[in-house]
């Protein structure tokens with residue numbers, strides 16, 4: 322039988338490997354010059370297109386240990402008070418809700434649009450209360466949320482927006498990169514994301530206060546970013562201005578990221594090819610309902626390709642499908658189970674089955690098929706052949 326094909330696999334260039342080795346040999350492996358270099362490269366990436374279009378200033382970019390750390394610190398930086406509400410979606414990774422709670426907020430959910438799998442903006446306004454502080458949309462699978470509509474509502478109610486862009490580095494909305502405009506965005510560099518640093522993430526914001534607060538919170542509450550305190554011109558002295566976390570990125574991670582960012586455009590192009598290939602091959606399969614694209618202009622990054630299984634036709638459910646694929650050496654992913662139905666969220670916030678029917682239906686039927694930049698056409702054909710044999 323052929324080798325196991327995972328649903329995702331990172332593509333690490335020789336240049337990235339060489340950079341990691343150079344970092345290891347350099348004598349500086351934690352937060353240092355490569356984190357500074359990667360930060361500047363990201364700033365340029367988020368600013369390059371925008372600069373041509375307007376006179377906006379470059380955003381602040383803060384590298385961190387993960388997107389979870391980024392969400393946590395961005396939410397903490399809002400200074401939430403007891404009872405403050407953050408509006409998000411039930412179709413997301415648990416980290417989105419967990420960090421709301423960890424930052425002292427209450428998650429309020431808005432059901433999804435069953436076609437795009439993003440938060441249904443038409444339902445957003447009715448979830449806003451006097452306690453709402455921020456909206457936290459997720460660009461699911463790398464498909465940009467309808468941001469004009471979302472920001473129009475946020476601005477009208479004076480709400481902050483923290484975009485969970487864990488899936489969305491490389492995605493665009495109306496010709497603009499996610500991260501190049503709006504309030505605050507949080508990206509993930511986990512190994513199955515569009516680009517990776519092993520583990521890692523970043524916050525991009527145009528709010529200087531938010532940036533300064535995150536910079537303090539990510540490293541013990543130290544008042545300045547003196548990475549080379551131990552260098553020739555460094556000083557060992559610092560003040561602690563608040564009790565902070567240890568959420569910094571290391572230079573070993575940044576060494577990978579510097580080169581992943583250079584490869585990002587080609588990764589996104591290949592992801593689009595593979596997603597289009599699935600779309601063409603599966604469009605006449607009655608076993609699947611395929612992801613739908615919205616009417617507005619966007620560049621999808623296809624972090625994941627997620628059709629819904631039509632169980633009335635397949636007579637096997639999603640979990641049985643995933644097991645059958647695994648037995649035939651094809652990995653698939655589950656993104657996600659509905660977060661509000663996890664025991665903690667049921668018990669503490671009183672969520673229950675039936676609260677968000679569209680998300681609940683999608684979460685029962687959704688599967689992530691194998692998709693990663695290094696995937697060959699032959700591997701793609703193999704996935705289709707195996708799916709065919711599972712269904713027939």
Ligand SMILES: Cc1ncc(COP(=O)(O)O)c(C=O)c1O
Nearest residue numbers: 387388389414416487509511522
């Ligand atoms: C929507 C979403 N938000 C947040 C995260 C957290 O990212 P990280 O693993 O970098 O902490 C993930 C990761 O899977 C995610 O999918």
